[in-house]
Amino acid sequence: MRELNQKRMDALDSANRILGQTLGEMEANAALIMSMKQGSKDKLEVSLGNISLEDAITRARAIGLDRGDYQLNSVGSERFLSVNQPGIDRLAKPITRADQAQIRGNLDIMEGRHDEDGWLPKGIANRPDLATHVQPGIAPRLAQQFDAAQGVEQGLKDYIGGRAADGDAPADIVADLLSQDMIEKAGDKDAYLTALDKLAPLKDANGKLIRAEDHQANFEQFADEFVSSKYGGDRSPLHRQTFETNQQSVDALHRALSEEPAGVLAYQPVGDLGAKGQKALRDWWWSAVGKKDDKAAGLRAELDAHVKNEPEKESVDMFGETSTNPAWHAWKQERDEKAEALNAAGLDWNKYTAIMGGTAKAYQAVQDMLRGKVAQHFHQAYNTLNPQAPIKLGRTVISGNLNHLDAVDPSAREKRIDEQRQMVDSLRERIAGKYASGAVSDKLDAAREQKAAAEQSQMGFFATEPEPEAENHGDDVASRQEL
Numbered sequence: 194m195r196e197l198n199q200k201r202m203d204a205l206d207s208a209n210r211i212l213g214q215t216l217g218e219m220e221a222n223a224a225l226i227m228s229m230k231q232g233s234k235d236k237l238e239v240s241l242g243n244i245s246l247e248d249a250i251t252r253a254r255a256i257g258l259d260r261g262d263y264q265l266n267s268v269g270s271e272r273f274l275s276v277n278q279p280g281i282d283r284l285a286k287p288i289t290r291a292d293q294a295q296i297r298g299n300l301d302i303m304e305g306r307h308d309e310d311g312w313l314p315k316g317i318a319n320r321p322d323l324a325t326h327v328q329p330g331i332a333p334r335l336a337q338q339f340d341a342a343q344g345v346e347q348g349l350k351d352y353i354g355g356r357a358a359d360g361d362a363p364a365d366i367v368a369d370l371l372s373q374d375m376i377e378k379a380g381d382k383d384a385y386l387t388a389l390d391k392l393a394p395l396k397d398a399n400g401k402l403i404r405a406e407d408h409q410a411n412f413e414q415f416a417d418e419f420v421s422s423k424y425g426g427d428r429s430p431l432h433r434q435t436f437e438t439n440q441q442s443v444d445a446l447h448r449a450l451s452e453e454p455a456g457v458l459a460y461q462p463v464g465d466l467g468a469k470g471q472k473a474l475r476d477w478w479w480s481a482v483g484k485k486d487d488k489a490a491g492l493r494a495e496l497d498a499h500v501k502n503e504p505e506k507e508s509v510d511m512f513g514e515t516s517t518n519p520a521w522h523a524w525k526q527e528r529d530e531k532a533e534a535l536n537a538a539g540l541d542w543n544k545y546t547a548i549m550g551g552t553a554k555a556y557q558a559v560q561d562m563l564r565g566k567v568a569q570h571f572h573q574a575y576n577t578l579n580p581q582a583p584i585k586l587g588r589t590v591i592s593g594n595l596n597h598l599d600a601v602d603p604s605a606r607e608k609r610i611d612e613q614r615q616m617v618d619s620l621r622e623r624i625a626g627k628y629a630s631g632a633v634s635d636k637l638d639a640a641r642e643q644k645a646a647a648e649q650s651q652m653g654f655f656a657t658e659p660e661p662e663a664e665n666h667g668d669d670v671a672s673r674q675e676l
Contacts, residue, residue, distance in 0.1 A: 237281055241272040249274065257283060318444055322577060329576035330583030334359050335420060335428060339378055346388040348379075353392065354419025357412035358430035360587020366412065367393060367405040406590055431587045441578045449570035456567035459560040463553065471556070475542055478559045482601060483540050496531045499524075540600060548600040554593050561591035 241249050249265050249272045262280030266273045276284070301307055313319060336355030341348040349370070356366045369375060370389055379385035392415075393408050416430035429435075436442055450456050455477040458470055466474065508518040542555075549555040568586065576583040591597060 234281070235278045237276040239274045239276070241274055243270045244272055246272070259283070318447070320444070327577050328580070329573055330580030331576070332583040332585045335424070335430070336361075337423075339375060341379055345379055345381065345384045346391065349385075349388050349392055350415050351419050351423075353412055354415035354417075354430075355423075358416035358420050360431035360585050362588045362590070363405040363408050363412055364590075365588075367408070409589075431585050434584055436575070436579075436582075436584055442575060445571055445574035445578055448574040449567050452570040453563070453566045456563055456570075459563035459567060463556045463560070474556060474559050474563075477563060478542070478545070481562065482559075483542070483545070492531065492534055496528070499528055499531055545600050549593050549596045554596070557592040558594075558597050565591070 241252065244252075246265065253263050253265070253274060258276065258280050262277060262283060264275045264277075266275060311319070334355075335358040337351065339348055339352045353366060353370070356369075357363075370393060376382055376385055393405075393411070395403060397403055413430070413432050416432070420428055420430050420433075455473055458466060458474050458477075461470070463471065463474075502524070504520045504524055505518050506521045507515050509515055546552045546555040549558060572584060572586040
C-alpha cells in the first residue's frame, strides 16, 4: 500500500508540474498576442512589487537598461518601472549569440560545471595527511651486534660497516669500539686491539693522534662491503641513499623549508647572498645559538630593568644652580658595569667569528647547522608522505665543530679565550728573532684537533655499546643531520 500511495503522489506531482508549465506557456502567449495587437508604444510600465529602491535599480540594470532609459515610481510600498522609448529600443535589440555564449559560459564556471576533479591552482597543494595524525615510516636499521665467529677483524669490519651504513657518527662508533664491553665480547683482547689498530687506528704513521672523523671514508667503504654481503642490492647504506624526484619529494622539501624558511640560505655560496642574505644568516644564528646563552639572558634582563629606572640627569641645588644629579651618576656607573658584564658573558657575532677563526668559517658552520635542520624536517616530511619507503637520517660534525664548542660553552668561554691568547705566542716559533711562517689560527686548530683526538681515544673506556635496533635521536650543538 505504501508503494502504491507513493506512486500516486509522484503521479500527482508530475501532473501538477505539467499543468503549471502549460498554463504558464498559454498565459505568456496570450500576453504576447495582446501586446502585439496594441501596436507600438513609447512607454512601458511594469510593476516590480514590494521591493526596495536599491533592488529595483539593480533589476533594471540587470536587464540591460542604462541611466536615462527608465524611471522608478512608488505607489504606496509598491515599485513601478517605467521604460521610455530609448529603453524599449535597447531591450528590443537582437541578442548577440557570442555574448550569450560568453554569459552562459561564465555562469557555468561560477556554478562549477567546468570544475576538474582534483584541480588546484598553482602554489596550492592537497595535503590530507595534515588533517590526520599520520605516523612517519621508519627505515629499519642495518647494523648487527658484534660477532667474531668469522674472525675478530671481519667481525669489527661488519660492526663498523653496519653502524656507518645507519649513519652513526664516527666518534660514536670509535667510542663504542674502545669500550670495555666490546673488548670483553671479543674474548682475545690482543687480537681485538690489533685488528682495531688496523681498521681504525688511533695514530697515523708519524705517531700523531687521529680524530674519529678522519676515518669517515674508510667507514663508508666498510659500509658498502657490509650491505653488499648481508643484504645484496635490496638495501643501501646512508651515503648511497637516493630517492625519486617526484611530487611527494618536492612537497616534502616545501614543508621542510616552510618549517625553516632560512634554509634556502644554507645552499648558496655566502658571497652570492649579499648583505641582506648574510644578515638573515646572522639573525638565524642569533636565534638558534647566541640567544640560548642563559647567563647572558639573565644579565640582559637585569640591564633592561636597570635602564627603565633611569633618574633625572640634572638637578637644581639650593642656590638655584643646575648640576648633574648624584643619583643619575651612580645609576650610570651601575649601568656601565652591567653592560660590561653582559658584553663579557654573552656570545655575540664578533666573539663567535673570532673563536671560529674568521667570518668565512663562521658562516660555513652556520650553514652546516642550518642544512642539518632542513634535512631533519625533510626526513620527517618525506617519511610521512612515503611510509612504505622511508629514508634514513645520519649525523656528522659541522665545519669547525671544535671551535664551535669552544664558543657556545658559556662556563668555559672566557677561559678558553684566555687560553687562546696564551697559545698564540706559545705556538709561534721564532727564527732569527722573527715569527715563523704559517697562520696562528691553523696551529690552534691543529692543537685542538690533537686534544680532541686524545679525548676520543679515552672516551671509549667510559662508553658502552648500544643495541643496533635502538635509534639515536639526540642532538648535539656541534653536529648536524645528514641525509
